[in-house]
Amino acid sequence: MPPRKRKSDDQRRKENKERQARLRERETSPQRKRRLEEQKDRQKKLREEQSTDEVEGARARETSLRRSKRLQLSAEQTGRIRNRETQQRESSRSQLSTEERDTVRDRETHQRQSSRSQLSTEERDTVRDRETHQRQLSRSQLSTEERDTVRDRETHQRQLSRSQLSTEERGIIRDKDTQQRQSRRKEAPPQTLDQAIKKFQQEMRKRPVHICTCCHRLLYRKGVQVFDIAKYDKISREMRDFVLAEKYREVSIDGKIYICLTCHKTLKCDKMPVQAVANFLYLEEQPPELQDLNELELRIISLRIPFMRMVTLPRGGQKGIRGAAVNVPADLGPVCTLLPRLPADAHIVSLCL
Numbered sequence: 001m002p003p004r005k006r007k008s009d010d011q012r013r014k015e016n017k018e019r020q021a022r023l024r025e026r027e028t029s030p031q032r033k034r035r036l037e038e039q040k041d042r043q044k045k046l047r048e049e050q051s052t053d054e055v056e057g058a059r060a061r062e063t064s065l066r067r068s069k070r071l072q073l074s075a076e077q078t079g080r081i082r083n084r085e086t087q088q089r090e091s092s093r094s095q096l097s098t099e100e101r102d103t104v105r106d107r108e109t110h111q112r113q114s115s116r117s118q119l120s121t122e123e124r125d126t127v128r129d130r131e132t133h134q135r136q137l138s139r140s141q142l143s144t145e146e147r148d149t150v151r152d153r154e155t156h157q158r159q160l161s162r163s164q165l166s167t168e169e170r171g172i173i174r175d176k177d178t179q180q181r182q183s184r185r186k187e188a189p190p191q192t193l194d195q196a197i198k199k200f201q202q203e204m205r206k207r208p209v210h211i212c213t214c215c216h217r218l219l220y221r222k223g224v225q226v227f228d229i230a231k232y233d234k235i236s237r238e239m240r241d242f243v244l245a246e247k248y249r250e251v252s253i254d255g256k257i258y259i260c261l262t263c264h265k266t267l268k269c270d271k272m273p274v275q276a277v278a279n280f281l282y283l284e285e286q287p288p289e290l291q292d293l294n295e296l297e298l299r300i301i302s303l304r305i306p307f308m309r310m311v312t313l314p315r316g317g318q319k320g321i322r323g324a325a326v327n328v329p330a331d332l333g334p335v336c337t338l339l340p341r342l343p344a345d346a347h348i349v350s351l352c353l
């Protein structure tokens with residue numbers, strides 16, 4: 001009789017596993033449930049007997065095992081498992097008291113922070129992007145009211161956590177916020193030649209249509225800001241009431257009131273803006289009989305004959321004056337008594353350039 005072969009440890013373990021697998025295939029759903037519960041109880045008991053370090057080690061080992069197993073699954077399976085886990089977590093959390101829940105949340109936040117501190121900057125960015133995306137997605141499914149509630153809560157939390165910071169830390173955060181806002185506001189540069197041409201044409205099509213309520217000049221959007229009387233609370237009342245009086249108020253084409261940056265800056269220093277209409281530059285309404293005169297008629301009855309160098313501005317269809325302007329007064333007496341007249345008598349100086 002040949003000697004009985006001793007089975008190696010590996011072989012025995014393998015056979016054990018196979019037997020268990022066979023048993024598991026045959027077991028019914030309640031049996032499976034019972035087995036899992038028993039397993040859990042066993043683990044719990046074991047853990048209670050172990051020290052904290054051992055428990056932590058075992059947990060870490062399990063987590064890494066779970067993670068490596070999960071890497072081999074398809075995306076669909078992973079998603080299903082994650083959903084089930086989230087549900088489990090939520091249901092077990094709903095049974096906790098508020099304090100316990102806070103503790104759990106703190107622990108999780110701490111874990112998240114510590115695991116994140118071990119990541120590289122790129123990985124951290126990826127995680128942040130993914131979280132932002134998830135947040136946006138879940139928020140897009142909320143109603144407007146729910147969204148408002150969430151926003152309020154977040155603002156409150158941010159304010160609270162910021163109030164606990166030192167002045168320096170707060171300054172750093174503020175700078176970062178400003179930078180983020182500015183970079184968000186900056187448009188992405190055009191990628192192709194077509195895009196660049198389109199952008200150029202769009203820019204060139206813009207016209208100066210924004211009226212400064214203080215100096216009544218027509219300006220581009222870049223040169224103005226939305227007018228808010230509350231911004232001038234700190235300047236003297238007389239200045240404010242005189243320069244920014246209601247009667248000078250001008251509404252722009254889009255229904256908003258604007259003020260140019262030049263006037264705004266000067267007013268902030270409590271000074272009269274040079275070009276403000278209140279600086280005795282206000283033009284009276286034209287009488288109806290003078291409203292539809294042609295260019296020549298206007299020249300004939302003008303009280304001054306202006307000499308100035310006119311230039312066409314690069315864009316916007318506006319004309320500008322360059323250099324000094326000379327006004328020659330005209331005697332309108334003869335014009336009023338003698339119409340029509342020859343150009344030689346009309347005080348028009350003809351020049352040949």
Ligand SMILES: [Zn+2]
Nearest residue numbers: 212215260263
């Ligand atoms: Zn202005």
